[in-house]
Amino acid sequence: MAELNEIIHQPVRLRIMATLVTLEPNDEVDFIYLRDLLDVTDGNLGAHLRKLEESGYIAVNKTFVERKPRTYVSATEAGRKVFKEHVAALEAILKSK
Amino acid sequence: MNVSPTEAEEALAAIQTMAQKTRHSIASGSAYISLIITGIVWLIGFTATQFLTAPLIVWIWIVTSIVGSAIATIIGIRAGKRVRIASSAVTGKRIVTFWVLLFLFASAIVAVAHPTDGKQITLLIILLAMIGQMGMGLLLSFSATWWTVPVAAVALIGYFLAPDWFYLWMGVLVGGTMIILGLYIRVRWGKSWLS
Numbered sequence: 572m573a574e575l576n577e578i579i580h581q582p583v584r585l586r587i588m589a590t591l592v593t594l595e596p597n598d599e600v601d602f603i604y605l606r607d608l609l610d611v612t613d614g615n616l617g618a619h620l621r622k623l624e625e626s627g628y629i630a631v632n633k634t635f636v637e638r639k640p641r642t643y644v645s646a647t648e649a650g651r652k653v654f655k656e657h658v659a660a661l662e663a664i665l666k667s668k
Numbered sequence: 669m670n671v672s673p674t675e676a677e678e679a680l681a682a683i684q685t686m687a688q689k690t691r692h693s694i695a696s697g698s699a700y701i702s703l704i705i706t707g708i709v710w711l712i713g714f715t716a717t718q719f720l721t722a723p724l725i726v727w728i729w730i731v732t733s734i735v736g737s738a739i740a741t742i743i744g745i746r747a748g749k750r751v752r753i754a755s756s757a758v759t760g761k762r763i764v765t766f767w768v769l770l771f772l773f774a775s776a777i778v779a780v781a782h783p784t785d786g787k788q789i790t791l792l793i794i795l796l797a798m799i800g801q802m803g804m805g806l807l808l809s810f811s812a813t814w815w816t817v818p819v820a821a822v823a824l825i826g827y828f829l830a831p832d833w834f835y836l837w838m839g840v841l842v843g844g845t846m847i848i849l850g851l852y853i854r855v856r857w858g859k860s861w862l863s
Binding site for chain 2: 575577580585586589594601603604609636643658661664
């Protein structure tokens, strides 16, 4: 049976993962794009991204584009798997209502 | 970890909303730019076509098209840096192939139909461009294909109901419709692209 994931269930992290999992595997989004899409502050998003990165659910790619630093974020394979299981667990709770 | 059915329902709704918002945002990233710029170019070009004479009209179309394409390219490149698509090279080839084939088919259609006046040529090109935009949307699984229908509808209404004012109609109403639709998409889904 699919299990709920405490790290992913936090509302901001849930929305981050929902966004990243919607993209194709290996596609990545810019930090600013993600911040605006989620409507959160830099600090808030940074903290949640760190937590997800430490858990191995997302990959953070810091790079330079035209000499400007940019941070790109993508969901890892493990992150996609855990997120899928989390969604299945949520659906199972609803079905058992 | 305990989650009540109400919490589960809210979480699933949040996931669905976010997935939809992401898809719309990615689709609108390119759609609204081309809509607003094409709308402005058409507004200026067609209004000039209605009231001015040949040599000047040609120059107005050339200048507005070049400036519009340059602005769209710059904004498009900026927007492309926000989301890096791993398969963009393959997608790029598909896009180029699609537009080349459509151009060839469109040329064949125009040659066979042999339109006699500028209004017929204009409407044929617009309808084929709208078919192309819709095809692109479906090809790339974008959800922002719906805007081609009102644009084509307003153009057709002008062609049949206001032939004497067709170019002005195209400029103000069709160009205006594109600008308004572009702004609507920008406000509704495209916030993240240019910030």
